[in-house]
Amino acid sequence: MLYPSKLSIHHLAGGLPLLLWLLTGPSVSAETGAAERLQTVELDALNEEIASQQTINRLDNETRRMTDEYWALLARQAQLTRREAALEAELRGQVETLQTLRQQLPRVPPDADLDAFLQQLVEALDAFIRADLPFQREDRLKRVARLARLLEQPETSPAERLRQILFAYQQELEYGRTIESYDGQLTDQSDQSDQSDDGEQPWVSYLRYGRVALVYQHLDGQRGAWWDRESGRWQPLEPALNREVRRAIRIARKQLPPDLVLAPLRK
Template identity: 30%
Template sequence: MIKHRVRTIVLSAVAAGTLVWGAAVAGATELQDVLNEGAAANKIAQESQKRIDGIVEDTDKIVAEYKAVVKTIEGLKIYNAQLQRQIDNQKAVMEDLNQSIKQVTYVKRQITPTMVKMVDALEQFVTHDIPFQKETRLDSIANLKTLMDDPSVDASEKFRSVFEAYQIESDYGRALVSYTDSIDIDGVSREVEFLQIGRVALVYQTKDGKVSGAWNKTTGQFEVLSDDYNSSVSQALKVANKQAAADRLLRLPILAPEQAK
């Protein structure tokens, strides 16, 4: 009986120890499962956080790109508005140019007859003017007439040529020049040196200095001067040729001005 009780107690003790160990083992297993589940949950949370961070980063990029696009669009709007103003201004300029072209066409039709009249008037003026270098001046006018009839020459070039001819004739009025030409003296053609004093006087003198003459506006002819003029005409020719200084008064056949009618 005693052995049986001892065995029973021992078995009981062993059974109890076994139960305690089993319980311990069972508790340890449950704790490990909890720990494992916690670790798994943490891993899932970390992965979720990474995905959230990625989404936030992608969202920030999208927002930044959106802001950049919006800024670009605003800049394009400003640029397009400026281009539109330029286009409007160019349209206005084009309209002005079209009007100017129409006006030029009208002016061109009007200016051509005017230039022809100007050339004819200049020819009449030279024909009735003091006959200095008359052939040269009439040749220039003949060239002008040919130019007026040339369709290949632009109207602006024709006008420039006419204006230049008028300017040359105007300059003649202030000129003091000499040139050589031939003239009939007492029915004999002789080479003389002419002295042109603007449009005030036109005198000549033979090469030997013995005969001098002047243009008479009243009679429209050259007249031989008295020998008293020879010295003055010779000196005036030297001044015109820059061979002497204009440092004294010279006696020349200049008609007194007439009262305008």
């Protein structure tokens, strides 16, 4: 039997640590790499979760904004529908009045006092304008004054007088179907603080919502007022309605596309 020499044992003992390092070294490196890869995967998953949550938050905010706009639009539409219903009722009444006048005209006997009948029509139109919203009141009353002078001209036939009176009624009827904005001096002023230093009335932008409402806004767009039928006075506009009026004026002047607008009215 052969036994290893001391030299062989010495060389074997010196190579043992190297062998152990070779056996253990790659295993430790593999475990470290696996741990790093696992950590990277976890970080990627966490980043994806954060990004997903941020996307969900943005969608929630956008959904809430669109929902608020939707309900605000529905509220405006409902208010406009109520205003249109009231306006249509008023227009129907005026149309019925004109139709009644046309129906009664053939029944007037030749010897009737037609001049008195026409005079009543002019007086009724004058009273209606004075009780109506004070928009362009001076021009409208001048139209009535021209009709009154027309009745005093004997060379004008009764048919022509009636035609012009009915035309004036038709013009008044059209006011209820349109929205209009125009500039002019403030009339029917109840707030003396709006007067200038020399006592003159300021120039403002008027806005007429058919015959539903009448408002004005100062040319700087910062404040305005609406006409209260009940009190017969101008009432200051609230800031929110003042912004709405500013937008409505631009719509009436075709500076913005048509849209729903709010009209200030007494509740």
